[in-house]
Amino acid sequence: MTPSPIPIIQMANITKTFPNGVVANDDISLTVWEGTVHAVIGENGAGKSTLMHILYGRYQPDRGRIRLRGEDVRIESPAQAISLGLGMVSQHTTLIPALSVLDNIILGNEYAAFGILNRAGAARRIETLAKQLGVELPLHARTETLSVAAMQKAEIMKALYRGAKMLILDEPTATLAPQEADALFRLLASLKSSGTTILFITHKLREVMQHTDAVTVLRGGRAVGERITRETYPEELLALMLGQRTAGPSVPLSEEAAASAPYAGIYRETEPPETPPSPVHPLPWERGPQSEMLGRPPQSEFAPETSAALPSASAAVPLLEIRELLVLNRRRSPAVQDFHLQVSAGEIVGIAGVDGSGQKQLAEAVVGLSPIERGQVLLDGAVLNGLSVERRLQMGISYIPEDRHREGLILDFTIAENLLLGRQRDRRFGGGWILDLKRLAQLGDRVVQEYRIRAGGGDTVAGTLSGGNQQKVVIARAMEGHPRLVIAMQPTRGLDVGATEYVYDTFRDARTKGVSILLFSLDLDEIFALSDRIAVMYNGRLAGVLPRAQATMEEVGRLMVNG
């Protein structure tokens, strides 16, 4: 399919900074040709959604211009976007569950005479449109009774009913089963053949390769590449998405490996991993409350070590065992399935995978935040299924959540109060029925010192700290609980090089003390820098487990993309 030579959407130098200081879009330009299917891809936080919401008038850019069919336009509201022929299907449905499908479709553009709705007339019009596209919709059903796929069809019909010629879809397949996604793409193809231009967001490369004409890659708020789909290949797109990460304490590029890699300069081979010493000394939780502190993590530069032996935690029972795990997402479709994994004491297992492959649900199932539908999670041979989060914390699991602002910290609380969260019944931390404020203050001050948190003391309010120091509080809390197993979700996301290195040192130090870490990261360099073994998730399943010594970035990347 040759794209017709008319640029229908042109966005130039779009910049958007949110009030909280996050630069979501940084000088992004994007051109979409009429009658094509165009994908915008990138990792979480790359700025895809923001860009689409700017196009639809939901957000206003700080800078930049938008042209539709060659004419400069200012799109100040969705109403204006609609009148310009744009339609949008949001990631989370904007259909109102309590209304009928018909009412949702006509809302704001009602078919009415003297203000009185002509529902029959509207239904006929929609049915005609639907028939042309081969779509079936229960127009009179309450929207909340529909499946996600059906809701999406309704959203598309809503846009088309308003005469949309350009359709924006924000991660349309994120919540669909594969067959449903196929049906969606068939619908999009028939829309395309009737002249509609389609712009959709995804991070699934397979969809890009199979269903688009062109693709724009975003990373960190910038556009880093625009390709004609048939002139590119998944590995190139993945490389663009992940970027050549230079930040972080990863070891230098081995020239040999770089030269032999097919996309030299994109993938870097790292040094073999260090050897974690066996946990011969008493495990942290077995020691007294005052002596168990992890101490100051080593200040020395991380020196790459040799040999790739696994920690010799020779216990017959692995510390963590996950058996045939099935976890459902909120839509009750599988987010994690047939997943199995074992983690030994003193082992760091990195979980790699494209964003949204089920990492969050897997982590939450272990911690106890998501219910386990089928299968088992065992800690040291004890079944965790059904146990409360509190109980699991007591058993030695600690959690570093992905979003430190929403899940990790209460920003209005002090550092010391944040450290107490989840351990408020533990007297060693100053908890109990009545808070032991003195002990809590001591804990706060000590943690501030030991973890080198840039703050006046434990009574500093968490919200006033920088991102890196906030993350140190989250990590300190996880480590202070004498954990046996740390579930770390993207522990260095948004941190600078120094803070990242600090986190790595803390993890390595914990490993030498026999602590196991399940490390979820979207950053392959991070996975490679820390892991003893690397497990790859694809579509909620385990695509493979590789010992660090034998793993290459290419292979892990391939598993991430193709399963």
Add this chain to the structure above:
Amino acid sequence: MESEGISAIVVPLILLTLRQTTPLVLAGLGGIFSERVGVVNIALEGMMLIGGFVGIWVGQSAGVLAGALAAILSGALTGSLHLFMTQRLKMDHIISGVAINLLALNGTTYLLRKLYVMAEPIRDASVPTTIPVGYFIALTLSLPFLAHFVLYKTAFGLRLRAVGESAESVRMAGLTPIRLRTAGLLISGMLGGLAGAYLALSQVGRFSDDMVSGRGFIALAAVVCGRWTPLGAALAALIFGFFDALQLQLQGVVNIPSQFLLMVPYVFTILAALVLRPTPPAALGREEETEG
């Protein structure tokens, strides 16, 4: 003989029921138009008080119909105040409602003394003629159907209901949520003011301290029991009105403490909440998400 005896009891009871139901239906519909656009409205009580006071005040010099009109306008103004506090100042809806109720109660009590310079009893805050109760009963019997039609059969009503479910969806559909909320609150206030006008200008022809005495809250209970629908709320109001009338009729006749019958609406509401599990509009009382 026998049938005469029954009708001697039943007919006054029916009439009294209608009289007691009227303010509940009017205010209840007011509650629906506010809550259906997503604004919690416990300010109905205050709207009725202000409406009643203004109705009498204007009614004394300009006639009772002008008084009723003024009451409606005062309700719209009170509704605007609630709108301003909840939408512009992002104040909690309950707190704004309580503030309006306290303002209305103490303000009217104060003004009654100030304007009518008198102690006991409050004779002069009255109008010489009253609006026939029949007018209001006619409204009570017809307005629920009209409100039902507006909410479910017109484009305007669809939009009002939509904004109470999700302002964000409404915005994405190309509409302006705040305009719809303004419309809902103005209608709500007008109905609340009208309910107050009924109490002051029609039922007794006089304004006295705290004369609404909780009817605004009972009306809100009717809204909840009626699942936020005009016809359902009207039915609930009718049931409450009936028990209120029964309570009045039985006073001195039967030995049930009147307080028990006064509790009926609230007991009924709790039962309805248990049995019907009414779901409020999804965006009720919630602040709209803004950019970022």
